[in-house]
Amino acid sequence: MKDLNLYWKKNLKIMAVLLSIWFFVSYFCGIIIVDVLNKIMIGGFPLGFWFAQQGSMFVFVALIFVYCNLMEKLDKEFDVDE
Amino acid sequence: MSDIFGWTILWVGLSFGLYIYIAWRSRVSDAASFYIAGKGVPPIANGMATAADWMSAVSFIGLAGLVSFTGYWSSSLLMGWTGGYVLLALLLAPYLRKFGKFTVPDFIGDRYYSDTARLVAAACTVFISFTYICGQMRGVGIVFSRFLHVELATGVVIGMIIVFFYAGLGGMKGITYTQVAQYCVLITAYVVPAIAISMVITGNPIPQLGFGSEIVQEGIYKGQYVLQALDNIALDLGMKEYTATFGAGASSKLNILLICFTMMCGTAGLPHVIIRFFTTPTVRDARKSAGWALLFIAILYTTCPAVAAFARFNMVNTINDKSFEAAPSWFKNWEDPGLIVWVDKNNDGIIQYRNGKVFAGKPVLKPKSELGKYGERQVSNKLTDSPNELYMDRDIMVLANPEIGGLPAWVIGLVAAGGLAAALSTAAGLLLAIGSSISHDLYFRVINKEASEQKRLLVARVVIGISVVCAGWFGIHPPGFVTQVVAWAFGMAAASFFPVIILGIFTTSTTKEGAVAGMATGMIFTAAYIINTTYLGGTTWFFGINTMGIGAIGLILNFTVAITVSRFTAPPPQEIQDMVQSVRVPRGAGAAVQIHT
Numbered sequence: 001m002k003d004l005n006l007y008w009k010k011n012l013k014i015m016a017v018l019l020s021i022w023f024f025v026s027y028f029c030g031i032i033i034v035d036v037l038n039k040i041m042i043g044g045f046p047l048g049f050w051f052a053q054q055g056s057m058f059v060f061v062a063l064i065f066v067y068c069n070l071m072e073k074l075d076k077e078f079d080v081d082e
Numbered sequence: 083m084s085d086i087f088g089w090t091i092l093w094v095g096l097s098f099g100l101y102i103y104i105a106w107r108s109r110v111s112d113a114a115s116f117y118i119a120g121k122g123v124p125p126i127a128n129g130m131a132t133a134a135d136w137m138s139a140v141s142f143i144g145l146a147g148l149v150s151f152t153g154y155w156s157s158s159l160l161m162g163w164t165g166g167y168v169l170l171a172l173l174l175a176p177y178l179r180k181f182g183k184f185t186v187p188d189f190i191g192d193r194y195y196s197d198t199a200r201l202v203a204a205a206c207t208v209f210i211s212f213t214y215i216c217g218q219m220r221g222v223g224i225v226f227s228r229f230l231h232v233e234l235a236t237g238v239v240i241g242m243i244i245v246f247f248y249a250g251l252g253g254m255k256g257i258t259y260t261q262v263a264q265y266c267v268l269i270t271a272y273v274v275p276a277i278a279i280s281m282v283i284t285g286n287p288i289p290q291l292g293f294g295s296e297i298v299q300e301g302i303y304k305g306q307y308v309l310q311a312l313d314n315i316a317l318d319l320g321m322k323e324y325t326a327t328f329g330a331g332a333s334s335k336l337n338i339l340l341i342c343f344t345m346m347c348g349t350a351g352l353p354h355v356i357i358r359f360f361t362t363p364t365v366r367d368a369r370k371s372a373g374w375a376l377l378f379i380a381i382l383y384t385t386c387p388a389v390a391a392f393a394r395f396n397m398v399n400t401i402n403d404k405s406f407e408a409a410p411s412w413f414k415n416w417e418d419p420g421l422i423v424w425v426d427k428n429n430d431g432i433i434q435y436r437n438g439k440v441f442a443g444k445p446v447l448k449p450k451s452e453l454g455k456y457g458e459r460q461v462s463n464k465l466t467d468s469p470n471e472l473y474m475d476r477d478i479m480v481l482a483n484p485e486i487g488g489l490p491a492w493v494i495g496l497v498a499a500g501g502l503a504a505a506l507s508t509a510a511g512l513l514l515a516i517g518s519s520i521s522h523d524l525y526f527r528v529i530n531k532e533a534s535e536q537k538r539l540l541v542a543r544v545v546i547g548i549s550v551v552c553a554g555w556f557g558i559h560p561p562g563f564v565t566q567v568v569a570w571a572f573g574m575a576a577a578s579f580f581p582v583i584i585l586g587i588f589t590t591s592t593t594k595e596g597a598v599a600g601m602a603t604g605m606i607f608t609a610a611y612i613i614n615t616t617y618l619g620g621t622t623w624f625f626g627i628n629t630m631g632i633g634a635i636g637l638i639l640n641f642t643v644a645i646t647v648s649r650f651t652a653p654p655p656q657e658i659q660d661m662v663q664s665v666r667v668p669r670g671a672g673a674a675v676q677i678h679t
Contacts, residue, residue: 008666015172022168026161031339034154034327044294044307049325052157053149053387054290057164057380064171064373071176071369080669082364 007078014070018063026056086485089495090229097267097499098244101506104263105248105256113535116253116542117184117518118360123258125367129374131261132358134268134503135511136163136349136379138214139221140567142268142504145383146483147476149390153324156387158338162345164376164383169350171372175359177587177665179368184360185515186353186579187523193586195658196594197528202601204523206578207353208516210571212549214354215512217567219557221505228419228481229498235558241506242554249510249517249550250543254361257510264503269381271500275484275493276385279392282487284308289388301399308391315398320437324394332628340631347637348572351580354515365668393479396486401472402435406456409433412485416478417459420445423473424458425465431456438468445473509553517546569612569629577604577636585644587666590659592644595651600644608636 029037030052037048075081114120123131141163149156181189187207191200219238226237248256273289280292283299297303303311312324328335349355358375359368401409406424416422423445424433441463448460481501484494521542526533533541578601585592585600611632614620622628627635653659664670 004663004667011666018172019168022165026165026342027339030157030161031335031342038325038327042294044296044309046309046325048327049154049157049309050294052154053160054293054384056161057384060164060168061373061377061380063168064369064376067172068366068369068373072366075366075668080667082366082668082671 004078004080007074007080010074011071014067014074018067021059022063025051025059030056085491086494087229087231089492090498091495093495093499094230094502097263097503100263101244101248101260104260105252108256108259109251110253110255111539113184113522113538115255116539117514117522118357119253119255119258121361121363123361123363125362125370126374127258127262128358128362128367128371129376130265130378131258132355132371132375133378133382134261134265134507135257135358136355136375136508137268137382137504138508139218139225139501139505141382141386142272143221143225143477143480143501145480146386146390146393147479149387150394150479151476153322154327155333155338156390158342159345160383160387162342163349164380165342166346166349167372167376167379169346170355170359171369171376173584173587174350174356175368175372176365176668178356178583179359179362180365180665180668180671181661182360182671184357184522185518186356186583187519188527189586190579190582190597191523191527193658193661194582194592194594194597195655196598199582199594199598199601200523200527202598203579204519206574206601206605207519207523210352210574211354211512211515211519212553213567214571215509215516215549215553216556216560218505218509218512219553220560222502222509223557224477225498225501225505228421238554238557241502241509241557242550245506245509245513246547246550249513250546253539253542254357254514257507257514258361260510261507264507265378268500268503268507269378271496271503272382272389272480273385274496275487275489276389276392278489278493279396279483279487280388283392283395289385289392293388293391297395303395303399308395312391312395315395319398319402319435324391331626332630334626336625337628337631340627340634344576344631344633344637345572347576347580348633349575351575351578351583352571353519353575353579354511356579357515357518358511365671389483390479393483393486396483397474397479398435400486401433403432405432406458407431410486412482415485416482420447420459421475421478421481423447423461425461425471425473426454426456426458427465427469427471429455433472434469435472436468436470438470439466440468440470440473441465513546513549513553516549517542520545566612566616566629569616569632573608573612573629573633573636574605576633577608577640581637581640581644585641587662589648590662591648591653593648593651593654596644596646596648599647600640600642603643604636604640607639608633611636 034048038046040047110116187200187203190203222241223234223238226232227234248260276289277287280289284292284295285298286292286295316324362368362371425440445461454460521538525541526538582597582601612629615629
């Protein structure tokens with residue numbers, strides 16, 4: 001095992017980045033600026049409404065799988081994998 | 083109708099047979115299998131089981147209806163109930179799995195080196211799970227009574243027996259594999275009608291895309307986008323546009339933000355969801371399980387707004403401004419259970435669906451001998467001045483959707499099996515959370531520390547038995563709090579568990595005094611606010627925040643109090659700080675398991 005403090009810091013950094021995206025798609029695009037985004041139409045979807053009812057959920061799923069991959073790499077790098 | 087009835091019986095019978103068979107095959111006799119399935123569940127199976135555990139009768143039957151009638155507002159729940167899994171995966175699941183015990187109170191009790199904290203956590207688990215389960219048993223009863231024409235009470239009793247059989251017999255192992263089967267049943271029952279209806283209305287077989295496509299079905303809305311047509315329909319009927327965003331009260335921007343946040347943290351703090359991540363072989367699998375779980379949940383949750391839109395479109399199009407006598411047969415079928423009521427206010431024999439309530443409260447049907455002029459069921463409720471003549475229960479949007487869309491009988495029959503799968507799987511997961519909390523956290527860890535494994539299993543099974551009976555009783559005679567399940571369960575989970583678990587993992591300095599004070603503050607504040615506004619007629623005095631969003635404030639209070647109190651109390655002992663450090667590293671998860679016998 002290598003420097004566990006550094007491992008933890010890198011872990012927190014991955015979390016912070018992913019949670020910012022999580023916040024951005026749901027709270028920011030889906031709620032805070034929804035009215036602005038609704039002026040943009042993608043096909044039959046007002047963009048803000050789409051983020052609120054579908055888009056953010058797709059992003060959530062992707063975020064978790066990205067997290068799994070990044071953490072698996074990090075675990076190996078620091079020799080703490082199982 | 084008889085065709086539909088036959089198919090319903092067939093699907094329900096087959097699915098029940100399958101659940102019982104699986105339960106019998108996976109019956110267990112040791113504590114680790116009973117509480118956490120012996121930590122042997124692969125991530126995809128665990129993901130499916132978690133999804134079935136998570137998606138309740140409300141998700142299956144009620145959510146699309148809610149979306150249909152509230153439009154944009156419902157996004158706070160759609161995002162909240164899915165976004166919580168991101169928090170679970172990133173902040174809780176891997177660390178709790180590494181910690182490697184049986185229950186949530188286990189973690190809280192050990193991390194905060196305190197039996198008081200353990201007891202508070204166990205009490206919260208039981209309260210949250212119990213509130214939730216009463217709603218599930220009622221859901222079982224409703225599906226039985228609507229599709230199989232038995233009394234609600236009989237339906238609840240059948241559900242009780244089945245759930246007790248497989249949760250009591252197989253524990254976590256039994257319910258996990260049953261839930262995998264239940265997920266398959268419920269997702270098929272949800273998605274198949276959705277695809278069929280999407281094809282009919284938009285020609286697109288993927289409902290998620292059909293939702294944003296042009297309407298190809300013949301009629302005045304042909305060529306418009308689905309959402310555009312719904313906006314136009316709503317305006318024509320004197321309602322707010324379907325995609326309209328904020329309004330007053332519960333739909334203010336602040337409330338939507340807080341409701342979404344409460345649902346997310348509540349989801350991540352629900353004990354029956356958290357314990358699923360104790361069942362995986364490794365920490366890596368715990369992270370992956372959360373991903374699979376959310377993927378499987380998202381299949382239903384992204385289909386849901388599409389179903390809601392199509393159902394609303396179909397519903398209004400098929401019956402609004404049409405004469406009652408020419409109404410399709412499903413309309414009359416759903417009159418008897420009181421899910422649709424038409425009151426001919428202007429005596430023209432035509433169904434007018436408009437803005438506003440038809441009458442006050444839930445419909446009180448007059449007996450079948452007192453039918454109206456056109457053969458419609460009458461109600462004794464006091465009518466309002468609104469020109470609206472049509473009352474529709476929200477649940478109708480999923481229950482009657484396949485019939486409204488004119489789908490074949492075998493598809494319509496699936497819906498009942500799906501609704502039952504959703505209700506039973508959630509009920510079983512909750513029962514297990516209650517059973518393990520009482521038998522493990524309370525009985526074994528506090529009352530009788532010498533109890534043998536057999537004795538603990540016996541206690542767990544007895545507790546599950548008692549809980550089933552209580553839940554069944556409350557399912558038949560619902561107390562007021564069951565209708566407030568969402569506010570209670572999520573608000574309490576967000577305000578009590580979520581902050582102390584996060585602090586327990588991400589800080590080494592939070593003390594037992596801090597945790598207990600934080601949990602107590604969060605819980606008492608949230609409970610008092612909900613009780614005051616819901617039952618004592620109090621106002622939403624705190625910035626107009628409604629009961630569903632108040633958990634977010636309780637959560638902030640909990641964090642603040644826990645951190646502040648920790649500063650002024652003696653720091654946690656060294657071995658606890660070491661434990662927190664070890665929880666943060668995946669390696670050694672297998673070895674961390676301690677099964678006390």
